[in-house]
Amino acid sequence: MTTAYRHVDLSQVGDVTVVRFRDDKIIEDINIQELGQELFRLVEADGCEQLLLDFSSVDFLSSAALGKLITLDKKMKAHGGTLKLSNIRPEIYEVFAITKLNRLFDIRKDEAEALAAF
Secondary structure: OOOOOOOEEEEEEOOEEEEEEOOOEEOOHHHHHHHHHHHHHHHHOOOOOEEEEEOOOOOEEOHHHHHHHHHHHHHHHHOOOEEEEEOOOHHHHHHHHHOOHHHHOEEEOOHHHHHHOO
16 A cells, blocks of 8 residues: 555555544545545455444544445445444444444444444
């Protein structure tokens, strides 16, 4: 993975690519579009099969960003991959619960629990 990413930092833990967000608020359309492209590139170009999205730095997430996560989940499944989410703040998790996305996504309390679940 030599491509530079503007909105995320990547690290490798075994076979799992851990994605940490650089922005604490993921709300602006242009940033969400770019973030989506970066996440999709991980799956489609870089061939990541196990992704963990770590939300520990994210304070706010817009509904448009949720849409990108749904698309990412579909792309992961289409490529036979696994996607997990961790460290989601209670106020953001509430949005996942209201929209029933907590049933779609495998959301874990923290990174260690999520890594153990792969």
